[in-house]
Amino acid sequence: MLKVTEEQPIEFSSKLITEFNEIVTRYPEEKQKAALLPILHLVQAEYGWVSVPAMDKVAEHLDIKPIEVYEVASFYSMYFLKPQGKYVLEVCRTGPCCLVGAEKIMDYMEKQLGVKEGEVTSDGLFSWRGVECLAACGMAPVLQIGPEYTFHEHLTEEKVDQLIQELKK
Amino acid sequence: MARKLLLENINVPGINTFDVYRQQGGYRAVEKALKSMSPDDVVEEVKKSGLRGRGGAGFPTGMKWSFLAKPEGKARYLVCNADESEPGTFKDRYLMTYLPHLLIEGMIVSSFALGAKVSYIYVRGEMMPQIRILEKAIAEAKNAGFLGKNILGSGYDLELYVQPGGGAYICGEETALIESLEGKRGNPRIKPPFPAISGVWGCPTVVNNVESIAAVVPIINDGGEEYAKIGNGRSTGTKLISASGNINKPGVYEIELGLPVEEFIYSDDYCGGIANSKRLKAVVAGGSSVPILPANLILKTITGEPRLMSYESLSDGGFQSGSMLGSGGFIAFDEDQCIVRNTWNYARFYHHESCGQCSPCREGTGWMEKVLHRLEYGHGKMSDIDLLVDVAKKIEGNTICPLGDAAAWPVASAIRHFRDEFEWHVTHPKEALERNYGLANYAEFTNAI
Ligand SMILES: Cc1cc2nc3c(=O)[nH]c(=O)nc-3n(C[C@H](O)[C@H](O)[C@H](O)COP(=O)(O)O)c2cc1C
Numbered sequence A: 001m002l003k004v005t006e007e008q009p010i011e012f013s014s015k016l017i018t019e020f021n022e023i024v025t026r027y028p029e030e031k032q033k034a035a036l037l038p039i040l041h042l043v044q045a046e047y048g049w050v051s052v053p054a055m056d057k058v059a060e061h062l063d064i065k066p067i068e069v070y071e072v073a074s075f076y077s078m079y080f081l082k083p084q085g086k087y088v089l090e091v092c093r094t095g096p097c098c099l100v101g102a103e104k105i106m107d108y109m110e111k112q113l114g115v116k117e118g119e120v121t122s123d124g125l126f127s128w129r130g131v132e133c134l135a136a137c138g139m140a141p142v143l144q145i146g147p148e149y150t151f152h153e154h155l156t157e158e159k160v161d162q163l164i165q166e167l168k169k
Numbered sequence B: 001m002a003r004k005l006l007l008e009n010i011n012v013p014g015i016n017t018f019d020v021y022r023q024q025g026g027y028r029a030v031e032k033a034l035k036s037m038s039p040d041d042v043v044e045e046v047k048k049s050g051l052r053g054r055g056g057a058g059f060p061t062g063m064k065w066s067f068l069a070k071p072e073g074k075a076r077y078l079v080c081n082a083d084e085s086e087p088g089t090f091k092d093r094y095l096m097t098y099l100p101h102l103l104i105e106g107m108i109v110s111s112f113a114l115g116a117k118v119s120y121i122y123v124r125g126e127m128m129p130q131i132r133i134l135e136k137a138i139a140e141a142k143n144a145g146f147l148g149k150n151i152l153g154s155g156y157d158l159e160l161y162v163q164p165g166g167g168a169y170i171c172g173e174e175t176a177l178i179e180s181l182e183g184k185r186g187n188p189r190i191k192p193p194f195p196a197i198s199g200v201w202g203c204p205t206v207v208n209n210v211e212s213i214a215a216v217v218p219i220i221n222d223g224g225e226e227y228a229k230i231g232n233g234r235s236t237g238t239k240l241i242s243a244s245g246n247i248n249k250p251g252v253y254e255i256e257l258g259l260p261v262e263e264f265i266y267s268d269d270y271c272g273g274i275a276n277s278k279r280l281k282a283v284v285a286g287g288s289s290v291p292i293l294p295a296n297l298i299l300k301t302i303t304g305e306p307r308l309m310s311y312e313s314l315s316d317g318g319f320q321s322g323s324m325l326g327s328g329g330f331i332a333f334d335e336d337q338c339i340v341r342n343t344w345n346y347a348r349f350y351h352h353e354s355c356g357q358c359s360p361c362r363e364g365t366g367w368m369e370k371v372l373h374r375l376e377y378g379h380g381k382m383s384d385i386d387l388l389v390d391v392a393k394k395i396e397g398n399t400i401c402p403l404g405d406a407a408a409w410p411v412a413s414a415i416r417h418f419r420d421e422f423e424w425h426v427t428h429p430k431e432a433l434e435r436n437y438g439l440a441n442y443a444e445f446t447n448a449i
């Protein structure tokens, strides 16, 4: 359930706005809509997810309709439309990774974190989900953690434990 | 060892920096092209090289470039396809991570050939570390005068930008990529018009894979004819192969096209054989979209010729007994893998990734996932197997973009070659939950250890 407070209007920081404006310069005049995907990444890195008020603000900034932002944010798998754990552990669940044990890693993750795919741990620190091939099948099984998408390869149960411990610190 | 054109210097410490890359002879192709060649000369060399698109379809790059429309007063764009999302493929990530300047050098030469003043590298959003690497490398190249205004005093201007995707396999399809670059959902466009006539913002556009663009560098340095001497027939040059699955040495290998598949799998120079001393059951040779082949058919063609790693040899026999080189995502399955489970996983992937525009793809991929799930989990009926074949047939060729085919082929080929394993799942539902079918009788295995 979304908390009302999370839906309240927000103001972007001037640092964020400066970054938005830099991105817009990469495209021809009047084609600023092209900045939408990179800007949504910045918004998510800042807030952990993209809320409706944030999307409305982005629409205003790019001078496009809010629906043009919603339809994009809901199409792409990377944008979270509801709050997540502080760390989202994204494990690859596609064929090549499954040949070398990705499914076992996901089962283990569920057990260790004590929450189902997509749910947030009670301390608010973690959520996890399966994602599709991350173009790292030779290093399988793999997982990534946003917002910088740091990468962890050749996963084992021990590595998962270590990772969770380190992130808890 | 085989000749390396792309990965030659990958182990040189600091090769990801401009200075080291330059010391190793980097950016010579830019100097040569901008100082001593016309754009058409560059296109001509690429034509001579016989280079075929490394993104999957294998369309000749030089020919694609020559189709680019050049109307007066309209900008032209080169967009590099770094969306790399085809399961089994991870060569572009590798190249961008370790040799970012090779891609940038290729982008400069290729943009010059096409007359693009602004070019984009569209990188899948999950590759944030690679996006940072490329942005840093672009800044270095610009600082050294290889990007920006009047490059090397040639009068040629070029700005190069990195554009992140948002996580969607379909955005690897070139027209979906263009939509995405414009800030929209990744819905493929109906062709024609082709991007060469109307691409980004309605302007003539070329979309090329990372590896295709990188290959332009050795082609310009050594000449197209030299490049064409490497390889086998119409499969010229070298190719990066992403090797994964149950092999001893997964990783990215640069091969000369024409290398025997058997050597690629079993030689210590490449995959080093099947892991844990098991036997090979099957291979998907070109990324998840291409037909799966049982071990006997990947090692030898139906007529008994050794199968080679080339566009022609891998497709020898058509879909009855052959497959495709595709993007070079080489996935090996050992004797303990379950073909039904793997096919279900792929069907789930394509269902998840369908953009939903055409009903055969949107509905068909969902059906295939559902039916395969029940076969795998012991609720399947014998008639389900033919149902799958029927659904796959109805998708194939009936959609806006090739994702439909890409979803249908793995299912159709798995049933074609491993039908007994599907039937066993129906006749032995409990047993199938506990163990896998194994090698069974998939013909003689020439390389059983
Ligand atoms: C569903 C689908 C996904 C694709 N994904 C990629 C991809 O990730 N990278 C890529 O280079 N080409 C991909 N392609 C192929 C592109 O449409 C296009 O043919 C290619 O980028 C052209 O570059 P090339 O000629 O250098 O190979 C995909 C095609 C389809 C139908």
Ligand code: SF4
Residues within 6 Å of the ligand: B170, B187, B188, B353, B354, B355, B356, B357, B358, B359, B361, B362, B399, B400, B401, B402, B403, B404
């Ligand atoms: S074939 Fe599938 S992915 Fe391609 S346009 Fe149609 S629905 Fe979209």
Ligand code: FES
Residues within 6 Å of the ligand: A092, A093, A094, A095, A096, A097, A098, A132, A133, A134, A135, A136, A137, A138, A140, A142, B087, B088, B089
């Ligand atoms: S299947 Fe997991 S990274 Fe490719």
